[in-house]
Amino acid sequence: MAFDLHIHSNYSDGLCSPSVLVDLGKKQGLTGLALTDHDTLSGLEEFRAAGEEAGVIAIPGVEMTTQYQGEELHILGYQVDYNHGGLRRRLEKVIDTRIERAKEILNKLQRAGVDLCWDDLEKVCRNTRGRYIGRPHIYLALKEKGIIGEDPERAGFRYYLGPEGVAYVPHKELPTLEALDLISKAGGLPVLAHPGRLENLRMLKALKGNGLAGIEVFYPAHSPEVRVELLRIADQLDLFPTGGSDFHGTEGTAQMGAATVERRFIEALL
Numbered sequence: 001m002a003f004d005l006h007i008h009s010n011y012s013d014g015l016c017s018p019s020v021l022v023d024l025g026k027k028q029g030l031t032g033l034a035l036t037d038h039d040t041l042s043g044l045e046e047f048r049a050a051g052e053e054a055g056v057i058a059i060p061g062v063e064m065t066t067q068y069q070g071e072e073l074h075i076l077g078y079q080v081d082y083n084h085g086g087l088r089r090r091l092e093k094v095i096d097t098r099i100e101r102a103k104e105i106l107n108k109l110q111r112a113g114v115d116l117c118w119d120d121l122e123k124v125c126r127n128t129r130g131r132y133i134g135r136p137h138i139y140l141a142l143k144e145k146g147i148i149g150e151d152p153e154r155a156g157f158r159y160y161l162g163p164e165g166v167a168y169v170p171h172k173e174l175p176t177l178e179a180l181d182l183i184s185k186a187g188g189l190p191v192l193a194h195p196g197r198l199e200n201l202r203m204l205k206a207l208k209g210n211g212l213a214g215i216e217v218f219y220p221a222h223s224p225e226v227r228v229e230l231l232r233i234a235d236q237l238d239l240f241p242t243g244g245s246d247f248h249g250t251e252g253t254a255q256m257g258a259a260t261v262e263r264r265f266i267e268a269l270l
């Protein structure tokens with residue numbers, strides 16, 4: 001009865017279609033999956049239909065990139081109505097802002113002497129369905145142009161695109177509290193993604209007071225110690241624990257099912 005509640009498709013920065021994700025999940029013997037593409041609901045109808053056909057529980061989700069007091073928090077929204085007008089419109093605006101941000105990143109790269117243009121980026125984005133664009137697309141374009149090659153110093157994502165990189169542009173679009181509100185209005189349950197990445201969890205009480213329902217406890221990068229600590233905090237604040245792999249289908253990242261959550265933890269979601 002294992003569920004992987006954190007996976008990405010080619011509607012955001014994953015490589016597989018929603019249907020292929022369902023097939024993979026079924027092959028792995030998973031009971032259920034949640035598709036949680038970044039800032040888009042566009043893959044969810046295909047995902048639902050594929051789940052129904054394969055007999056895999058397919059939970060609609062989204063992972064929203066949000067800002068809270070200068071920090072980037074990723075908020076997962078589960079069981080959202082993916083036809084909800086308010087949520088859809090807001091996410092369309094987020095994607096507009098992502099496109100503007102990609103142009104800013106490109107400008108910064110060009111000012112740093114990197115020969116990459118919008119056409120190069122569009123070529124890479126042809127494999128993505130919908131309008132989503134993120135740093136992984138820019139990374140791929142840099143690779144395809146041979147700009148990121150053998151030099152190990154420059155091979156990493158961080159060299160150009162990380163917070164200390166020459167072309168870093170932070171997100172500035174969506175306040176966390178607005179995301180919590182939007183997810184609730186769309187009938188969903190908001191969950192804080194990969195809290196193990198954060199310096200501290202002092203914000204949890206305030207988020208809980210604004211509708212946060214759960215935290216992601218089971219996650220590939222969370223050590224057993226972190227997991228135990230997060231379970232304790234979840235219990236203490238009455239947040240339900242969730243889990244998932246953050247599967248993208250890309251090289252060097254976690255496989256589907258690398259972290260899962262048992263059914264008994266997520267009854268509130270089902």
Ligand code: AMP
Pocket residue numbers: 013038065133134135136157158248
């Ligand atoms: P963005 O939302 O455009 O800032 O892009 C963030 C995405 O980049 C994440 O969802 C990951 O898929 C990917 N990512 C972040 N950090 C790294 C990294 N160090 N190496 C490879 N991919 C990364």
Ligand code: MN
Pocket residue numbers: 008013038248
């Ligand atoms: Mn991603």
Ligand code: MN
Pocket residue numbers: 063074193194
């Ligand atoms: Mn995330």
Ligand code: MN
Pocket residue numbers: 006008063246
């Ligand atoms: Mn993710």
